[in-house]
Amino acid sequence: MTAVLLDSLAAIVGAANILSGDDVTSRNVDFFSDETCQGLAIVRPANTEEVAKVMALCHQHQQKVVTIAGQTGMVKGGRAAADELFVSLERMNRIVELDPQSRTLTVEAGVTMQAVQEAAEAAGFFYPVDLGARGSATIGGNIATNAGGNRVIRFGMTRDQVLGLEVVLADGTVMSNLGKLLKNNTGYDLKQLFVGSEGTLGIVTKAVLRLRPAVKQSHVAMLAVSEFASLPGILQRVDEELEGGLCAFEVMWQEFFDCIAEAYPDKTLPLPPGSAFYVLVEQLSGDDGERLQQVLMALYEDGLIEDIALAQSDRQRQAIWEIRDDVETISEQLGGVGIGYDVSLPIAEMDDYINTLKANLAEADSASRCVAFGHMGDSNLHLAIAYKDNSESDKLEIDHLVYGPLKNIQGSVSAEHGIGLTKKAYLPLCRSDAEIGLMRGIKQVFDPLNIMNPGKIF
Amino acid sequence: MTAVLLDSLAAIVGAANILSGDDVTSRNVDFFSDETCQGLAIVRPANTEEVAKVMALCHQHQQKVVTIAGQTGMVKGGRAAADELFVSLERMNRIVELDPQSRTLTVEAGVTMQAVQEAAEAAGFFYPVDLGARGSATIGGNIATNAGGNRVIRFGMTRDQVLGLEVVLADGTVMSNLGKLLKNNTGYDLKQLFVGSEGTLGIVTKAVLRLRPAVKQSHVAMLAVSEFASLPGILQRVDEELEGGLCAFEVMWQEFFDCIAEAYPDKTLPLPPGSAFYVLVEQLSGDDGERLQQVLMALYEDGLIEDIALAQSDRQRQAIWEIRDDVETISEQLGGVGIGYDVSLPIAEMDDYINTLKANLAEADSASRCVAFGHMGDSNLHLAIAYKDNSESDKLEIDHLVYGPLKNIQGSVSAEHGIGLTKKAYLPLCRSDAEIGLMRGIKQVFDPLNIMNPGKIF
Numbered sequence A, B: 001m002t003a004v005l006l007d008s009l010a011a012i013v014g015a016a017n018i019l020s021g022d023d024v025t026s027r028n029v030d031f032f033s034d035e036t037c038q039g040l041a042i043v044r045p046a047n048t049e050e051v052a053k054v055m056a057l058c059h060q061h062q063q064k065v066v067t068i069a070g071q072t073g074m075v076k077g078g079r080a081a082a083d084e085l086f087v088s089l090e091r092m093n094r095i096v097e098l099d100p101q102s103r104t105l106t107v108e109a110g111v112t113m114q115a116v117q118e119a120a121e122a123a124g125f126f127y128p129v130d131l132g133a134r135g136s137a138t139i140g141g142n143i144a145t146n147a148g149g150n151r152v153i154r155f156g157m158t159r160d161q162v163l164g165l166e167v168v169l170a171d172g173t174v175m176s177n178l179g180k181l182l183k184n185n186t187g188y189d190l191k192q193l194f195v196g197s198e199g200t201l202g203i204v205t206k207a208v209l210r211l212r213p214a215v216k217q218s219h220v221a222m223l224a225v226s227e228f229a230s231l232p233g234i235l236q237r238v239d240e241e242l243e244g245g246l247c248a249f250e251v252m253w254q255e256f257f258d259c260i261a262e263a264y265p266d267k268t269l270p271l272p273p274g275s276a277f278y279v280l281v282e283q284l285s286g287d288d289g290e291r292l293q294q295v296l297m298a299l300y301e302d303g304l305i306e307d308i309a310l311a312q313s314d315r316q317r318q319a320i321w322e323i324r325d326d327v328e329t330i331s332e333q334l335g336g337v338g339i340g341y342d343v344s345l346p347i348a349e350m351d352d353y354i355n356t357l358k359a360n361l362a363e364a365d366s367a368s369r370c371v372a373f374g375h376m377g378d379s380n381l382h383l384a385i386a387y388k389d390n391s392e393s394d395k396l397e398i399d400h401l402v403y404g405p406l407k408n409i410q411g412s413v414s415a416e417h418g419i420g421l422t423k424k425a426y427l428p429l430c431r432s433d434a435e436i437g438l439m440r441g442i443k444q445v446f447d448p449l450n451i452m453n454p455g456k457i458f
Helices: A002-013 A048-060 A113-122 A139-145 A228-242 A254-263 A290-301 A314-325 A327-333 A347-364 A392-406 A424-429 A433-446 B002-013 B048-060 B113-122 B139-145 B228-242 B254-263 B290-301 B314-325 B327-333 B347-364 B392-406 B424-430 B433-446
Strands: A065-068 A085-088 A095-099 A104-108 A162-168 A174-177 A203-210 A217-225 A246-253 A277-285 A307-310 A341-344 A369-375 A380-386 B065-068 B085-088 B095-099 B104-108 B162-168 B174-177 B203-210 B217-225 B246-253 B277-285 B307-310 B341-344 B369-375 B380-386
Touching: A002 A048, A048 A085, A048 A162, A048 A203, A095 A113, A104 A113, A113 A139, A139 A203, A174 B433, A217 A228, A217 A290, A217 A314, A228 A246, A228 A277, A228 A290, A228 A347, A246 A254, A246 A314, A254 A277, A254 A327, A254 A369, A277 A290, A277 A314, A290 A307, A327 A380, A341 A392, A347 A369, A347 A380, A347 A392, A380 A392, A392 A424, A424 A433, A433 B174, A433 B433, B002 B048, B048 B085, B048 B162, B048 B203, B095 B113, B104 B113, B113 B139, B139 B203, B217 B228, B217 B290, B217 B314, B228 B246, B228 B277, B228 B290, B228 B347, B246 B254, B246 B314, B254 B277, B254 B327, B254 B369, B277 B290, B277 B314, B290 B307, B327 B380, B341 B392, B347 B369, B347 B380, B347 B392, B380 B392, B392 B424, B424 B433
Parallel strands: A065 A085, B065 B085
Antiparallel strands: A095 A104, A104 A203, A162 A174, A162 A203, A217 A277, A217 A307, A246 A277, A246 A369, A341 A380, A369 A380, B095 B104, B104 B203, B162 B174, B162 B203, B217 B277, B217 B307, B246 B277, B246 B369, B341 B380, B369 B380
């Protein structure tokens, strides 16, 4: 049966594009673990037509399919069982069209985020979504997970960049709506369902992305702040003064900065350690940085900011970003823990939430460490936690301490990484039975045989 | 049966909140027609609990329900048959909470757009969606239709302002997700389905809206442009120079300006008539208007702009906007036709599309007139058309000429007004069978008895 299916698949995509054995197991499920891929084979179609034929065949055989992209996910959304088939769009990596009048870029789903950014830039435009895995993560994966990153406060998540989609449905039907329209109120906005659906509703094969005007210059500052209560006011004032130019408002709790200082005792940091909070502020603008400097000085004079380091060069700008992005050092300083906690919660609740979490961790393990940081402007925090022996059962305890309190404060167990498998048990903390029931109903409509990434999300 | 149901409804909301007879028929289905409401009664619940009880009862009785809001729609989405029941949230018009830290406003769905704008402003914030019917249109209606308006290019449509929703489903289940989170990737984003669903999937009872920093000043200019081919470049250059400050890029074809000039021969217009295109540009910013002036001067020197009128006062600013907004005069000059055509199409196709449309109209009626204008920056055009006797059968001919060509250029028959009843026949021009099939499947999941605004959209 399987052999017959694989032969038929080979007839569609060519034998060279059915990978098996070591070619499968030599790949990791994701970037952050050593777990290797276990599926039946990796099928690599060359175009939408081949994807459609592959899915029609799988549908006929009730063959379960896991679509993989850059394999940079965080929640095991791309894990396959031994009898499940991987579909990879890695050969579908063409830029289809850049339309300067509509200011859109149409791409195949296997193109990387970085290739999209570069194609936009080469034509004098800007694709704003950005994250560390830009060289591997593909647009298809970004859409499947509604990737966010560092500039959401100004430009939104991947959802906000997608104007049109071409999708192959579970039965091989090609659903194409590659319009370049900012406005289109014609029935239910189906593309919104595919964005963030983690491969459970269909395979995105092409997308029309919205481009923005080219960005001229980046102005970056790091702030030291003594009280959490000052942060929302700083965010609001900076955002107001920069009039849409604020692109990042990244907060690091003291422990974050301490970890960096501990790891690099000889390094000159932009600000001295010891403050309760550090904030990275970035403005993208063609101005001379005067406005950012002025509003920060005003906040300093008002006593809301303790200290300011304003980057005066590309090197300094980069040095500030490197601190914020150095999650590897945070992980190492905490004994190799992952940075898998990615929650969102109302800003007004953040201080209490983190303090309570730390207290709860310390109660069971006085040597525990909890490093909080993230996109405060987007209500999104990441956490790195060292607790007891960091064993699997210890991690379950952390899960409960991290996720449990979110329910009552209308937070979310996943701000940007998605649910996949690792957060599935916690979905009911932020989605009601009614919501999950509707999700199941939608899944049934799109994929009645349950062959598209089965068992993920719910 | 009906009497029993009405008694039971009265027991839920109070007899005074069941309107019937003249209290129903004295209302118009929408602002732009004389069609009066024909439903069984108007039920006016006071809170979510009452809405839930009303829907549970209607579900039990398989009673069809049409939710009405500000009744300012354009596509008969709020028309009810004689045996259908209106539910109005006009008593649910409270501002629930303004959270300055999360920069959100939580409201009941019956609150007007204007009340939301005012509540935001009073707290030093800005709610960006705006349209002429702001005093009547409610947030519930805005969400049901994904209202757009004049500032979409910068701030997006209503969809982009909605962070959380509370919805009563067809069977009376309350689905509440009133989180204040910018980022929340936890399964399918169900709220996106309700936005733009025109009352067919549930009744939105509350919403969490995203607020923006207060806006300081408006700079407005009107431009005269001789060639369509110059417009995309002007848009791109202005948008780039204003760095996110561009809020409106409204294009009026020559006939629009001619109509205004004809109607007010004694009025001093900001620019002389006779140019092929007029553009209203608005920047919202705290700067002194220097940047807008500079980029416009540069475009003038490059020969892309024929003439510029830069508003120097609030009065002048208002005068320019009044021209763009004066669709009533356009309608009158064309003999009282409606302004119901609201299409979107790629900018690159607009010139050909309008020229072909005019030629086709003129072929059948040499005295026909076609006035095009709209939010070019959003790919959205409105059309006012005088053709033959403007009879119902003439309108069908216009429909075919306006909507027909959109299919091949991946345009949309409804940029912002929705589908309702009047555009239902044309939905297949911009949505495939596969898409409409999925919409029907979703409808079946949310409303298996088909009692929520039945027969609308598809």
